[in-house]
Amino acid sequence: MRSRQGITELFSTFLQFDADRVIGWATEAKLRRNITNRQNKLAKPENSEDFWVTYWYKEWLSQSENLASGHISAYLQEVCYWAANKTVTHFSSGQYTLSDCFQAIVTKTDKVLQGFKPDMGFNIKNYASAIFSSELKELLRQQKEVDISTDWRLLRKLTQKRLVESLENAGLNLAIDNYVLAWKCYQALYAPRKEKGTRKLARPDDAVWDNIAKLYNQERLTQSQPGPECNGTTIEKWLIACAKATRAYLYPNMASLNATTGDNSGEFQDILPQLRQESLLSEIVVQEEIAERKSQQDRISDVLIAAINQLDEQGQNIIKYYYQGSLTQSQIAKELGVKQYTISRKLSKCKDTLLIKLATWSKESLHISLNSSVLDYMSTVLEEWLQNYYKPQDSY
Incomplete structure (x- = not known):
């Protein structure tokens, strides 16, 4: 892979893919302008990678610079690429390409920054490599589980914590209590005989849905803010929505950074948060x-x-x-x-x-x-x- 030249490029450019092949680097204009402005304000030129990693990390901690995560993401592009490359090489399924895997974990920069502790003397590239690899392996494992599961089996295996996270991610916050209660009633009443050698689980019949709805209508009265009374059809729709939200949460669509937006107004990597204010952090680390x-x-x-x-x-x-x-x-x-x-x-x-x-x-x-x-x-x-x-x- 061709290396980037110079600090400005290192902290403002992103890998471009054509199908599953890297074809070069794309410059993100806002990041380039931002780091150029910061360099111009320094008393003397600073070309140390460690200097700028520490600089942007402190900016990210202070939350005064909302482009800091973008700069670190640019810096970790090659680390992310090699983590994806190593993982996909050892992954038995050919369903997900190198590009797919790269796009799936390149958005995990904030998780890297949240766990990174520079005061312990460790290198961010080493730490990011471990996090990217771990996240991708878990993502692929989860997706395999999602792919082979019917909605009904998925809901049987689901934990309440994961369900709540999925519903919050889908923006269904106002209905979470109702959905979770419906799911608990489903868990309590739908436990069919397991078919040996298969992961499929059939849809409950109408009688089961009626019993689930009956239990839900009893239990809802114990809630601090009881939800509406429901029939079996409504409960089924709610649980299908739960399964859909869970699949989307466990394995979101792998959209390319270079894909265009719906209104053809630009690329995803152009839609980065605007700088709210100049950082109050000292310019010189x-x-x-x-x-x-x-x-x-x-x-x-x-x-x-x-x-x-x-x-x-x-x-x-x-x-x-x-x-x-x-x-x-x-x-x-x-x-x-x-x-x-x-x-x-x-x-x-x-x-x-x-x-x-x-x-x-x-x-x-x-x-x-x-x-x-x-x-x-x-x-x-x-x-x-x-x-x-x-x-x-x-x-x-």
């Missing part, structure tokens, strides 16, 4: 801060390398085979002459050991309070660090 983060990264690498060296020989070999050779656990088991479950357990134990070492060091040296979200973050970063550490030197 102190270089010592960047140097300190680099120092933290080096110290963290030292901690993890030392922790790997403290593993027993089998543990070191399993970690190395898994990350450097891209071997499956079954292949590693065959290579080492042991059972596959031994590899699985040993790999998990080794990664837990490394995570404990990293968490302990972070608490003692960086004075970071440990909680479940921080540990989840560290686990994601550890995974990416291992991939990067064992990556062959001539690879991307």
